Amino acid sequence: MANIQWFPGHMQKARREVAERIKQVDIVLEVVDARVPESSRNPMLLEMLQQKPRISILNKADLADPKRTKLWLDEYANGEQSALAIDAQHARQLQQIPQMAERMLAEKLDRKRAKGIRNPHVRAMCIGIPNVGKSTILNRLVRKNIAVTGNRPGVTKNQQWLKTSGNLELLDTPGILWPKFDDQIIGKRLALTGAIADSVFTDDEVALWGLEYFQANYPERLVKHYHLTDEELVMAPSDLMIRLTEKFTYGTEYDRAANRFINDVRKGELGRYTLEVPGDKVSE
Ligand SMILES: Nc1nc2c(ncn2[C@@H]2O[C@H](COP(=O)(O)OP(=O)(O)OP(=O)(O)O)[C@@H](O)[C@H]2O)c(=O)[nH]1
Numbered sequence: 001m002a003n004i005q006w007f008p009g010h011m012q013k014a015r016r017e018v019a020e021r022i023k024q025v026d027i028v029l030e031v032v033d034a035r036v037p038e039s040s041r042n043p044m045l046l047e048m049l050q051q052k053p054r055i056s057i058l059n060k061a062d063l064a065d066p067k068r069t070k071l072w073l074d075e076y077a078n079g080e081q082s083a084l085a086i087d088a089q090h091a092r093q094l095q096q097i098p099q100m101a102e103r104m105l106a107e108k109l110d111r112k113r114a115k116g117i118r119n120p121h122v123r124a125m126c127i128g129i130p131n132v133g134k135s136t137i138l139n140r141l142v143r144k145n146i147a148v149t150g151n152r153p154g155v156t157k158n159q160q161w162l163k164t165s166g167n168l169e170l171l172d173t174p175g176i177l178w179p180k181f182d183d184q185i186i187g188k189r190l191a192l193t194g195a196i197a198d199s200v201f202t203d204d205e206v207a208l209w210g211l212e213y214f215q216a217n218y219p220e221r222l223v224k225h226y227h228l229t230d231e232e233l234v235m236a237p238s239d240l241m242i243r244l245t246e247k248f249t250y251g252t253e254y255d256r257a258a259n260r261f262i263n264d265v266r267k268g269e270l271g272r273y274t275l276e277v278p279g280d281k282v283s284e
């Protein structure tokens, strides 16, 4: 369910449900897209967390620019925010999740052990905007441990705790929240990666923004993939789009060219990329 339309009623319901489930866990796994780590965060999660510990999981790291992923991880570390970069699709770095959770909850677990609980569990849930990979993470983590631990007090009947390795128990239903919509740049970053419905912006708007971003940040990728000359590389994005349309032999079908560029970016044809770095301004 990649492209939910969020209406105020939906948001309120999602918020209520997530707030209810947060109460049941020891730690929250905030899943974001490593290509847009800030823009793919839900704006309200922080206040919903109250005092609950959180690990920010930069998923789809296989698609993101590794240098920039490192910048982001350093930024989080500086802010004393626990964060991990993983590739759930190919099950890379996943075991860091239970390990980090146990480290963060060491005191609480020790207290439980002191009370005689021999093998205390860590309860967690994935939270994030649509399409960031919450279900993939959940499935990968429980792959060999589908066994359900049964009903426990305080857990509604239709929710189950799924066992993973490392004493981690995951709530079976991830919390789906909404992205930040109120900002044009954030919206375009999300649109270019395919995180929000294609109806929010026109292909033309998204492609022009994306072209400009790649011209400024990854010019060599444009040169390599579209065989751009030096002169083409510095054209105004709208002129470059016209030039690309010609190169694609699409006549005057600019929208078709815009759509092709967007799909090339999303499919990774232009390489691994990240559309924001720490400290980027958020408003246009
Ligand atoms: N390349 C890559 N793709 C991923 C990764 N994780 C998930 N995906 C893909 O991203 C898409 C969305 O993954 P889901 O796990 O369904 O995402 P979700 O957050 O559960 O989405 P909703 O249920 O709609 O909220 C799927 O096509 C996955 O195969 C990853 O680490 N790398």
Ligand SMILES: [Mg+2]
Binding pocket: 134, 135, 136, 174
């Ligand atoms: Mg899902």
